Amino acid sequence: MTAPVAIVTGGAGGMGTAIATALLADGFRVALLDRRGAKEAADQFTGEVLGVEADVTDEASVQAAVEQVEATWGRVDALVNNAGIEPPHTVADLDLATWQATLQVNLTGPVLLMKHCVPLWRRQGGGRVVSIGSRVWLGGGWTPAYSASKAGLVGLTRVACRELGPLGVTVNVVAPSFVHTAFNAQKADPEFLDDYTGRFAAASPLGRLVEPADVANTVAFLVSDRARNITGEVIHVAAGTQLAPAIR
Template identity: 55%
Template sequence: MNNPLARVAVVTGAGGGLGSAIAQELGADGFQVVLVDRDRAAAEAVAGSIGDKAVLQPCVLSADVTDAESVQALVNEITRRYGRLDALVNSAGVERVSALEQAPEADWDLTMDVNVKGPMLLCRAAVPLWRAQGSGSVVNISSRAWIGGSANSSYSASKAALVGLTKSMAVELGPLGVRANAVAPSFVRTPFNEQRSDVTDMAGMIERYEAFTPLRRLVDPVDVANAVTFLASERARNITGEVLHVCAGSQLPPIV
């Protein structure tokens, strides 16, 4: 049975390593969590694993965040079930690893569609809900790559664009009572990164990242999830248009 008093949070890419951690922490914080993934089976598995940790039983829905009709159908279903949307976490993302000179145009288009167009479509579809309830929160998952081009061109460009989009959302949606922020992690050990085609030595990569950070440690998915949960909550009610780096300090310029 739906709880009409519950805060509702939607997490896209919920079947992935970051998305699942975010969904778990939001659920533990009392949100009615809606796990959204194009791979419904992956989201169902996450729901089963976090169900006993959540205050309310998670809900699973499937959608293609790059398709406007699919996104609208998702928001319509959320409206039908809950009548509100308190937190939208855009965690769905892709990265196609290739040098600029060899980068296929299709990879560029896919990266921009998922990482930038998807959050735009979801926020656009949610505006009527937010206008009606007079509140809401958006948390976009960017990356430390947005400030330094430390990833390939399409991924770095998409995450920089997402930061720009976040700031525009904060300005445009603020009068509706809606906040918009971004969380920008550094390298996080998740299946998303472990399966990258350019990773041949995961242990060596982790060692290099740990040595690179001022705190000399790797970021865990729960670190990102904790930041997202804070920004999604009323504890951050006057924070908007910000980028919260969860990088163990690796977003800072190196000492020379």
């Protein structure tokens, strides 16, 4: 049997690396798509991993990336929309460029990737989409554009699962809570983060934080045949904090 192929956007980041590791263990060939460091990230793996430098906000770049994966392996079985940014801002100090940049990476990127994979899914008779959302879509966060983009991903998923279902494509969201990756480390000083992680764990009924592997294992399930009848769904990987108020 031919090994399935996955594209993981934001593949050079913390969660992307964990997702690639889980998918490789399940027999996937993995294309790590990132705007920077994709090739270096791919070099860290053994197995069939391709580093693809691309910007998910740029349609020509997305199209070229999907074509590169198709030219290399001939198919795309799973698309994991994982690239994401959260530049800090508030409603009161909003600068439009920040709002647009956040929506472009977190929401426009996923729909562009889906669009350019559709011809392959039509030919193959199916596929899988998993987009990495966030618990903030439900419980609220602190960054307007980020929360709006993650809520938007749920809306996009619920439309896309109807349109692409007849092609045999499932479309779902995995919504994590706070996970220790560069995503957060870049935004706050280590002392604050230490304190914050303690408060976050305390808000969990399980008393602990989510780890990248928890998210990756859920993605691996959703792209597997075991999840063939799950679509249009949001799975929170949040250690029970999905309904907790915003934690600061």
